Amino acid sequence: MSTDVPDTIAGAATFTTFLVKVAARCNLSCDYCYMYKHADQTWREQPHVISPEVAEQVAGRIGEYAREAALPELLVVFHGGEPLLAGAARLTWFRKLIADALPDTTTAHFSLQTNGVLLDDERLTTLADGGIGVSISLDGPATVNDRHRSLAGGGSSHSAVMDAIRRLRTRPETFAGVIAVIDPDADPRELLEFFAELDPPSLDLLLPDANHCTPPPGRDRDPQRYERWLVEAFDIWFDDYPTLPIRTFDAILAATAGAPSPTDAFGFGDVSLLCIETDGGYHDLDVLKITKPGQTNLEQSVFTSTVAEVARSPKIQEHRRLLSPAGVATECRSCPVVDVCGGGAVPHRYSAEGFANPTVYCAEMLTLISHVRTRLHETLQAEAAQFDRRGGSGRYNLAAFDKAATAVTITDSLVDTWQSETVPQLARIAEQLAADDRQPSSVRAAARSLTEVASTELGRLSRQPSVSLWVRAHEAARRGQPLLGVDGEALRFDPTYVANVARLFSEPARETRIHRPDPWLRSPFSAPIRFLTDDEATTGPSRVNAAMEWIRRYDAVLAAEILNLSPEVQFVTDESAHPDKVVSFSDDVVPGCLFIGLGAHPGAVDVYDLADSIIHEHRHQKLYLLEREVDLIIPGQPFVPSPWREELRPPSGLLHAAWVFVELLGYWRFVETSSDVAATVRSRAANQVAVSTERLSRAWKTLDNVQTTPAGDELILALRERSAT
Amino acid sequence: MTERHEPVGETQDSVLLQRRRPIHPALARAHDQLTRTEPAEITSYDRMHHRHNRS
Numbered sequence: 001m002s003t004d005v006p007d008t009i010a011g012a013a014t015f016t017t018f019l020v021k022v023a024a025r026c027n028l029s030c031d032y033c034y035m036y037k038h039a040d041q042t043w044r045e046q047p048h049v050i051s052p053e054v055a056e057q058v059a060g061r062i063g064e065y066a067r068e069a070a071l072p073e074l075l076v077v078f079h080g081g082e083p084l085l086a087g088a089a090r091l092t093w094f095r096k097l098i099a100d101a102l103p104d105t106t107t108a109h110f111s112l113q114t115n116g117v118l119l120d121d122e123r124l125t126t127l128a129d130g131g132i133g134v135s136i137s138l139d140g141p142a143t144v145n146d147r148h149r150s151l152a153g154g155g156s157s158h159s160a161v162m163d164a165i166r167r168l169r170t171r172p173e174t175f176a177g178v179i180a181v182i183d184p185d186a187d188p189r190e191l192l193e194f195f196a197e198l199d200p201p202s203l204d205l206l207l208p209d210a211n212h213c214t215p216p217p218g219r220d221r222d223p224q225r226y227e228r229w230l231v232e233a234f235d236i237w238f239d240d241y242p243t244l245p246i247r248t249f250d251a252i253l254a255a256t257a258g259a260p261s262p263t264d265a266f267g268f269g270d271v272s273l274l275c276i277e278t279d280g281g282y283h284d285l286d287v288l289k290i291t292k293p294g295q296t297n298l299e300q301s302v303f304t305s306t307v308a309e310v311a312r313s314p315k316i317q318e319h320r321r322l323l324s325p326a327g328v329a330t331e332c333r334s335c336p337v338v339d340v341c342g343g344g345a346v347p348h349r350y351s352a353e354g355f356a357n358p359t360v361y362c363a364e365m366l367t368l369i370s371h372v373r374t375r376l377h378e379t380l381q382a383e384a385a386q387f388d389r390r391g392g393s394g395r396y397n398l399a400a401f402d403k404a405a406t407a408v409t410i411t412d413s414l415v416d417t418w419q420s421e422t423v424p425q426l427a428r429i430a431e432q433l434a435a436d437d438r439q440p441s442s443v444r445a446a447a448r449s450l451t452e453v454a455s456t457e458l459g460r461l462s463r464q465p466s467v468s469l470w471v472r473a474h475e476a477a478r479r480g481q482p483l484l485g486v487d488g489e490a491l492r493f494d495p496t497y498v499a500n501v502a503r504l505f506s507e508p509a510r511e512t513r514i515h516r517p518d519p520w521l522r523s524p525f526s527a528p529i530r531f532l533t534d535d536e537a538t539t540g541p542s543r544v545n546a547a548m549e550w551i552r553r554y555d556a557v558l559a560a561e562i563l564n565l566s567p568e569v570q571f572v573t574d575e576s577a578h579p580d581k582v583v584s585f586s587d588d589v590v591p592g593c594l595f596i597g598l599g600a601h602p603g604a605v606d607v608y609d610l611a612d613s614i615i616h617e618h619r620h621q622k623l624y625l626l627e628r629e630v631d632l633i634i635p636g637q638p639f640v641p642s643p644w645r646e647e648l649r650p651p652s653g654l655l656h657a658a659w660v661f662v663e664l665l666g667y668w669r670f671v672e673t674s675s676d677v678a679a680t681v682r683s684r685a686a687n688q689v690a691v692s693t694e695r696l697s698r699a700w701k702t703l704d705n706v707q708t709t710p711a712g713d714e715l716i717l718a719l720r721e722r723s724a725t
Numbered sequence: 726m727t728e729r730h731e732p733v734g735e736t737q738d739s740v741l742l743q744r745r746r747p748i749h750p751a752l753a754r755a756h757d758q759l760t761r762t763e764p765a766e767i768t769s770y771d772r773m774h775h776r777h778n779r780s
Contacts, residue, residue, distance in 0.1 A: 017768040075768050075775055111775035135774040177774025202774045242751040247771065253751055254758040258739035262758075264771045273770050287772065373738075379749055380741045387745070636746050636753050707745060 012311040013320055017075045017273040018062055019286060022050045022094065023085040024278045028115050029152045032181055032217070034209045034347075035081065040289035040296065047278045049086040054280040055094045057302040063101025065307035071106050078112045078132065079286070088123040092130030111135060111176055115149070116164030117157055124167050128174040135176040136165055141194045144186040165198065177202030177247075184218065184225045188233035196241045204247040205233065206265070209290045210360050212351035227367040234368065238375055249372075255340045256372050266365060268342040269323045271316055274307060282310045284319055291350040322346050322355055329358050337369040391631035391709025398711065399718035401626065402662070404558035411565060414625050415463065422462040423455055425471050426501075433498050443495055446502040453505060461505050465568045465593035466520035470497055473520075485524030486587055494519075512548070512562075514541045514569045521570055524589045528576035532598070537571045540598055544569055547610035554670045558615070558663075565625060566618040568593040582609075586617040588624040608671055608681055612688075615667055619660040627652075632712035640702050643695035651706040655716070658699045662719045665692045696723050 024046035026036065035043060050058075066074060076098055078091050095110045102108055111133040119134070127134060139145040142158040151157050168175035178200040180191075195203050207226065210216040216226060237249055251263045261267025264287075275283040275296065280303055283296040298313050310316065321327045328343035335341070335358075343349060344359025351357050359365060396413075400406035433439055433447035453461070461467055469483075473493045476483035482490035497520065507513075515537050522531050532540070552559040572595045574583035582597040582605055594617040599605040605613070626632075632655060639648035644657050671677060672685035700720055708716065739759065746756045768775065 017770055019770065077768075077770065077773050077775070079773070109775055111773055113773035133775050179772065179774065204771055204774065206771060238749075238751055242749060245754070247774075250751065250754055250758075254755040256738075257742045257755050257759060258736065259755065259758045261769070263769050269769065273768065285770075376742075376752070376755075377738050379752060380738055380747065383747050383749065383752075384741060634745050635748055 012308070013271040013316050014069060014071075015065065015272055015274040015307060015311060016071060016073065017077065018058075019077045019079050019273055019275040020050070020058060020094075021046070021080060021275065021277045021286075022078050022083045022091065023081040024048055025085060026081045026115070027085065027117055027152050028082065028149055028157055030149045030181075032148055032208045034287050034290045038209065038214065038290035040291075040293045042293060042297070043081075049090075050094075050278045054278065054302065055090075055097060057280055058276055059094070059097040059101040061302045061307050062098055063103070066106040067103045068306075068308050073107045073109070074102075075109045075111065078110070080113075082115055082118070083112055084114050084118040084123060088126040088130075091132060092126055095130055095132055109133070113137065113179070114164075115157065116161040117151070119164035119167065121167060124164075124171060124174070128171050132174075133176040134168060134171075134174050135179060136161065136168065136200075137179045138162075138165070139180045139183065140186060140191045144183055144191060144194075147183060147185075148181065165200075169199075172201070175201055177204070179204050179206065181206050181208055182226075182229065182233075183208075184229040188229060189236050192233065192236050192241050192244070196244050199244075202245050202247055204263075206248070207348075207361055207364070209287060209347060211290060211348055212357055212360050214290065215360060223363075226361065226364045230364055230368045231371050234372065235375070238379075252340070252369060252372050253376060256369060256376055261340070261342065265345050266341045268325060268339075271320045271323065274310060276302065282307075282313075284315055285347070287345070287347045290347050319346065322349070327355075329356050332358050335366070337366055340369050341365045387631065387709065390629070391711050393710035393714045395711065396626075396630065398626075398715040399721070402659075402715070402718050402722060404555055404561040407561065407622075408557075411561065411622070411625065414629055415565075416459075417629055418625070419459040419462060422468065422471055423458045425475055426458055426462045426467070427451070427455070429471065429474050430498070433495055436495075439495055443498055446499040449502050450498070450505065457505065461501065463592065464504055465590045466516075466518045467501050467504065468591050469524070469589065470494075470501070470520045485526075486589055487524065487526040489524075489526065491523055512544065512567055512569060514544055515571050516568070521568060521590055521593055524587070525572075525595075528574050529595075530573050530575055532571040532573060537598070540569075540571045540596075543598065543605075543607065543610055544596070544614070546607045547614055550607050550611045551615060551667075553674075554611070554667055561622070562614065562618045566592050566594050566614075566621045569614075570595050571598055573597060580604075582613075584613040584617055586620040586624075588627075591624060592621055594618060594621070606681075608677070608685070612664060612667065615663055616660050619663050620656060623656055623659050630711050631709050632715060634707035634709065637707055640706060642702075643698045651703070654699060654702060654706070655708075655712070658696060658703065658716070658719055661692045661696055661699075662723045665689060665696065665723055668692065693723070 024043050025048050031037060062074070062076070076095070083091065091112065099108055110131060112127060113135050114137070116136045116138070124134070138161050139149055142156060145158045146156045149157050178195070178198070180203065182205050208217055218225060234249055237244065237246055247263060248265060251261055252266070255261040255267055261269065273285060275286050277283055280301045282298040282300045282302070282305065284298060286296060288295045298310055298315055300310055300313065323342070323346065328338060329349070332338050332343050344361055344365055346355060348359040348361055349355045349357045396410050401410045430447045430450035434444050434451050436444065450458070462471060469491070470493070473483045473491045477493045482492070485491050500518065515532070548559055548562070551562065570593060572583070574597070577583050579600055582599045584597045585595050586593070594614060596610070596613050596617065597605065633652045637651050640651050640654055642649040642654045642657055668685045668688040672682050672689055674682070703716055742752065742756050743759050746753050
């Protein structure tokens with residue numbers, strides 16, 4: 001950080017947050033409270049709750065300031081003490097008073113920070129209907145929370161607060177989050193498990209307020225206790241609960257990577273909050289009450305001064321300086337983490353000599369920020385390596401992969417890679433079952449027959465869709481994570497199926513298997529998907545064979561590819577679909593199986609449509625094969641419009657659709673130009689070509705705005721070029 | 726209380742983080758923070774949470 005910094009801050013602060021103390025008493029007696037248990041005891045002189053006269057004056061001052069400062073947006077926080085002691089109805093009345101005082105050009109947000117004890121159904125309804133968001137203070141499970149947050153008259157506050165949170169969870173539009181104060185005696189894993197279960201929209205873990213006059217509790221006997229706790233909690237969160245939004249940790253990660261710090265706890269910045277006490281007095285940040293009596297008092301009130309006048313007051317100007325690079329302690333200026341830490345929270349810098357000190361949590365900040373830097377760097381490097389390995393260009397010729405005629409060596413390579421995982425797994429299952437005395441002799445015998453099979457033959461077997469799923473179910477059960485079907489039901493490994501596997505081995509290779517009643521082809525699906533009865537499927541095999549003959553005429557290598565990669569066909573119907581709509585699908589849960597709709601009667605799906613369905617579902621399977629090894633789309637992007645669907649789709653779904661329809665475009669062009677098909681079919685083909693061409697052009701435009709890997713770029717380029725020819 | 730406005734300088738990691746959205750959920754949020762185009766959160770006061778209802 002540069003030391004060439006100004007000593008004064010130009011201009012006035014711009015307040016955008018108004019912390020309005022609506023109650024100056026509390027129904028809890030938390031031992032760490034910065035309002036009541038630290039240096040400043042002037043709360044005793046404050047009115048218990050804000051009066052209507054003060055409230056009206058506050059509203060007028062905020063409205064006046066919003067107009068003068070042309071604020072586009074502001075936040076009013078109803079705070080205390082315990083703000084619900086002022087009454088929920090009074091708060092909504094106060095909210096309306098402030099909202100009515102604002103110019104039309106200012107958008108206001110209203111929030112309440114409460115301990116939750118008084119938040120019953122009626123009060124919550126009043127606040128929610130009044131447009132006031134609610135944030136709750138809770139330190140963790142009862143064993144942790146009750147160490148510090150007892151009722152004013154004694155006793156646990158935990159169950160009442162948990163009731164409040166349960167109520168708030170039914171009001172997601174009102175529930176803003178949870179604030180917790182760290183107790184380093186609490187087990188961080190237990191704490192994070194508790195909050196992960198609670199699943200608040202946002203969580204903050206705050207260090208207990210302390211400074212050089214009042215050091216952090218217990219640190220004298222164990223100087224590293226906060227450092228250890230923060231690092232351990234960060235790692236547990238980062239590794240096991242990273243979807244839980246913990247503001248402190250999110251902020252430190254983002255700030256370490258270069259984003260502005262969004263929290264008071266650290267980082268440079270400017271004053272943007274004004275506190276107003278119940279008597280209407282203007283105050284600086286309320287947490288400064290931990291320093292010395294009167295530190296926050298700006299010696300002006302809503303009855304004497306405008307907010308704009310307060311914004312220029314000496315104390316606010318000094319506070320602004322402390323938040324700037326000029327305001328950090330001399331020793332901080334050469335610190336390697338000062339750009340992230342910013343000298344730490346101002347109240348935590350205080351000593352009897354003033355604020356020209358590093359934060360009392362300096363060692364903790366240095367350790368945590370350094371640790372976060374390391375974790376950030378390592379994780380980014382690991383992801384980058386994986387990205388380069390899985391998403392880099394040039395690993396496979398994806399233009400060649402697209403076309404069956406040039407794809408064979410690539411698909412063989414992908415299959416080999418896939419088998420290098422599945423063959424040992426299948427071999428291990430066979431060995432285990434063969435040696436398992438608890439299994440019936442028929443199971444052991446079938447398993448034993450498989451142990452004698454050459455690995456190349458096991459490879460062919462392990463790729464059979466049903467066997468592949470069966471093996472994966474075993475591997476998932478072994479890891480203690482049951483494999484789920486498309487319907488969400490767990491797929492339980494069945495040892496007796498090994499006899500079917502052995503039977504499959506004895507069947508000839510490279511032959512499409514049609515509508516086998518195999519549970520490992522059908523179990524991942526349930527209503528509304530129904531598998532056709534044998535009677536309903538009677539015409540299916542001959543129709544599939546006819547369609548495959550037609551595909552051979554279009555592209556003999558594609559037909560061979562289908563037999564190789566998609567060797568199973570099952571006939572299905574979707575009972576929720578319109579009777580005129582014929583549903584076919586594929587899913588990677590059963591790799592290599594095509595689930596095909598035959599329509600209500602043979603005329604509903606003719607040979608050309610059936611060939612279309614087979615090619616369509618096979619193309620999905622071929623892309624699944626590639627996606628096992630190659631990343632094409634950067635994950636986590638918003639859904640996008642798809643020309644083939646009414647609803648938004650994940651970008652990967654759109655790429656799948658484009659991948660499928662590029663092949664089908666070629667197929668229908670072939671049908672259109674085939675002289676021996678009926679004119680009505682050629683006309684239908686021409687329509688398919690026109691529709692697919694138009695939809696593909698829209699898909700390319702959407703995919704232009706999707707974040708793809710270099711491999712994804714390469715594939716999309718190849719598809720675009722092919723569709724244009 | 727403060728509007729933080731002094732980000733650290735651009736580092737190799739920050740460049741990497743901005744270039745693409747990571748898979749790790751916490752890093753993905755950091756990426757969103759680094760690349761966002763909407764205004765910063767209205768408050769940095771850390772003694773409360775508020776719901777921001779920006780469209």
